[in-house]
Amino acid sequence: MRDTHEIDFNDELLAWYDRNAREMPWRIGPADRSSGMRPDPYRVWLSEVMLQQTTVAAVRDYFLRFTSRWPTVESLAAAPDEQVMGEWAGLGYYARARNLLKCARVVVESHDGCFPDSHDELLNLPGIGPYTAAAIAAIAFDRPETVLDGNVERVVARLYDIHDPLPGSKPQLKQRAAALTPAVRPGDYAQAVMDLGATVCTPRSPACGICPMRTRCRSQAAGTQADLPRKTPKKPKPTRYGHVYITQTADGAMLLERRPDKGLLGGMLGWPGSEWSDAPSDTAPFASDWRVLPGEVRHTFTHFHLILQVWATSLPPGAAPEDMILLDKHAFRPSDLPTVMRKAFDLWRNQ
Known part of the structure; x- marks a missing residue:
């Protein structure tokens, strides 16, 4: 059973998201979603693959070009490899582009062009790991999956004043994030907490004065929010x-x-x-x-x-x-x- 703190957190965060959701070309906003519109799993999957290791600003134009050229998973699956790799150039991590094509072709050939709607089935597709599977299941299919990206890690670490450094603290952060994930509107919640981390609870100079969670944030009360999340120092790159x-x-x-x-x-x-x-x-x-x-x-x-x-x-x-x-x-x-x-x-x- 979830405690009152977690339930209130969800209600307040979703209310904030309803007013402040970012507009993105792959997103169905809270107003449209409440009116019955549903996200296209193809667009959710494509955006999540593109967003790995990069930013919304960097991805936006790539996403628009891809979906203009290949508006469905069937059209992407039928595309020549060199055309897709060419459109991907500049996004980096080119194994993602190869897996993008493999995944599209598996969805078309083995799933009749429909993405599976469960976390476990999504994990069986090429190039989809635990985070991406959780994000697609939550955002596209409203499954109560725990979505844990860098923004969510930062929000949770500050909310609970967790000082154990990343990456070792990931299991603890995921456990906390799972306890916060609601059964109602889990897709909106996943996007809300990511938006909060991206726009308010930012890595540097978090805007605590306008944060809807400021009265519940333990690190804000302790004055440690700017120091979190802690990270194990990286070795210098050769x-x-x-x-x-x-x-x-x-x-x-x-x-x-x-x-x-x-x-x-x-x-x-x-x-x-x-x-x-x-x-x-x-x-x-x-x-x-x-x-x-x-x-x-x-x-x-x-x-x-x-x-x-x-x-x-x-x-x-x-x-x-x-x-x-x-x-x-x-x-x-x-x-x-x-x-x-x-x-x-x-x-x-x-x-």
Whole structure:
């Protein structure tokens, strides 16, 4: 049985959400939801996959382009891989894009184009983990699942004045969050607590004066809210190095390769290059009059920084190696490249 504190928290937070819900292209707002409109599970799933490791502001335009081009899960499932990967370029974490296609195709082939409505069934789909399964089940199907993202962790840590550092405190935070999750309007509640963390209970300088939970927040009473949630210090990111080789033929075509499906930037188009390591080989992919370009490309991935040296050459038409991908000047689009490869192209183009 939930205590009065938790029930009152839900009522007050939902009342706040009814007045202050953020407008998002994938969201059915509280007024529309109360009138009977229901979220499209496809749009909820797509937004949740896109939002992993990034922000609403970064995702909004990508989401609108995706849903304009592929408005249903069936249309996405039928899309060529390279088109989807090209539209994804810039969002990062490209394994998500590969799993996006796999998931869409499984939903169409094994579920008649309908997303499962339970947490456990959603977990069986490619690329859907515990958080995403809970978010889809709650938001799309109004299941009382515990949705625990960074915003919710922060709200719960401050509400209960929990000082144990993340990530070790995740089980405790999830237990507290589960106790708060209501059976009534769980989809709205999940979005409400995320909105609260994103707009009021922010990482720095939380706006406690306008927070609907301020009289119930233990860290606000203790004056510790700005210090929470605590986090175990991260190890410094190492730096790796590499070489990329850009080739243009005399008629303007560009020579690329498709990266292996597994690993960083898997399945994406890119420039031929070396491994990324402390001391990478600078062996070119084929013999030519290579010249090293001034400057370097710097990029940061989740677990390391990368510095690339860019080499360039030109070839006459018909001289390109057959085991590489030759795109004529009309077919080549820099926007189809992942960000780090586009940075290398920009360095080459501005030489």
